[in-house]
Amino acid sequence: MTPGSGLQAGLKNRHLSMIAIGGVIGAGLFVGSSSGIATAGPGILLSYALVGTLVVLVMRMLGEMSAANPTSGSFSAHADRALGRWAGFSIGWLYWFFWVVVLAVEATAGAKILEGWVPAVPQWGWALIVMIVLTATNLVSVGSYGEFEFWFAGIKVVAIGAFVVIGLLAVFGVLPGVDADKASFANLTSHDGFLPHGPGAILTGVLLVVFSFMGSEIATLAAGESEDPQRAVTKSTNSIIWRIGVFYLGSILVVVSLLPWNDPSITKDGSYVAALNSLGIAHAGQIMNVIVLTSVLSCLNSGLYTASRMAFSLGERGDAPKAFARVNSRGVPMTAILASVVFGFVAVFFNYLSPDKIFLFLVNSSGAVALFVWLVICFSQLRMRKIIQREAPEKLVVRMWLYPYLTWATATMIVGVLVYMLFDTEHDGRQTVLLSLLVAAIVLVIAVVRQRLAAARPAPAAESPADKVSVG
Secondary structure: OOOOOOOOOOEOHHHHHHHHHHOOOOHHHHHHHHHHHHHHHHHHHHHHHHHHHHHHHHHHHHHHHHHHOOOOOHHHHHHHHHOOHHHHHHHHHHHHHHHHHHHHHHHHHHHHHHHHHOOOOOHHHHHHHHHHHHHHHHHHOHHHHHHHHHHHHHHHHHHHHHHHHHHHHHHOOOOOOOOOOOOOHHHHOOOOOOOOOOOHHHHHHHHHHHHHHOOOOHHHHHHHHEOOHHHHHHHHHHOHHHHHHHHHHHHHHHHHHHOOOOOHHHHHHOHHHHHHHHOOOOOHHHHHHHHHHHHHHHHHHHHHHHHHHHHHHHHHOOOOOHHHHOOOOOOOOHHHHHHHHHHHHHHHHHHHHOOOOHHHHHHHHHOOHHHHHHHHHHHHHHHHHHHHHHHOHHHOOOOOOOOOHHHHHHHHHHHHHHHHHHOOOOOOHHHHHHHHHHHHHHHHHHHHHHHHHHHHOOOOHHHOHHHOOOOO
16 A cells, blocks of 8 residues: 555455456456357457467566555556556546546446336436435445455356356256257357358457456456565565456357357347256346346446545545545545546436437447556556666566567557457447547646646745855
């Protein structure tokens, strides 16, 4: 934790472990995977593998910096030191913007499910209720956030784990009482091949799945409020490979093995519901709705926590109002939380007032922020490694592999994805990148202007040349 920050070490090791595990399982995995499968066929596995490799490498870099200096600002604070105030300011505010928009998206997704169960309460009413409940949770203490997230993430982990085990048993034909006639690894190649739409579909698949990985960095922000920050960061960084392997690659492999990739039920019902239905599991749709709702609430809970801690860190560094850096007696940054949730409420309002204009602009203009964050982490690590080696080499308990070559290769891959998105008009890739670049440019201009104004201010009276004593 940052010395004198006022935040309290209210997160236990079990909280951090589950936050790290559950952080990579977003609602996007359940909701968005069907469009990826329809686009790339079984080859979507390569898309997930490519993005997963990218996330593993980026998290390794972030783990190296965060283990050496655990802080609630995470990559924004590292960029501040490694690249300059402009970088920390820009990426911090962009990340905050990303998560407050996510609050609105997830609140709406959760409200749709809840309205289906209790139609007497309108959708906007449910969105309001879930936002209020999770705001209250975050305001109580960081421990209450950790406890909620522990159980939310636990349900997600158990559900995905059970899905993978049951699915594999069915594929091997040893699941008792189930006649899964379509289930076979032959589904990976028997319907127009492993890449039915050609190799180019792999990159298109990357665009569709890349944003479902956002959230894997939350553990490094939360580590600043844990009992043993360095251990928490090291543990979450070292476990990222198996987490992505099991939860993403494992579950998608099960889906495309249980059913042919072009089975209409995958796009109609959703990939996981279709897979469960193929096994004849009763009430598969409702079971999956409960799991998706849990993921949505988990994402809302973490999103509010993450946005508020980034706002707190920005306030602490003078890049946001000072009130953001104040904490109450329980170590909770109330102003930062309330400011984040107010913007979230406004975005929810826009979702009902102007879903096709204002809200769509907000969603698209924050869409590529994940890639911007990963790119900044790469460039920060290139500089920060030298700083740590020079000042405190004993803090390099986590090291990026093959530095600096693999760091440069990762940065090149991220730029490649952004460039490919510019040529993607079918899935709104171009619009997302251009709008995100527009917002990034505005924030960057504000950062540079602030920095120049600060540099132009006269030095304090005690340090002015007129007050200095001439020696000789």
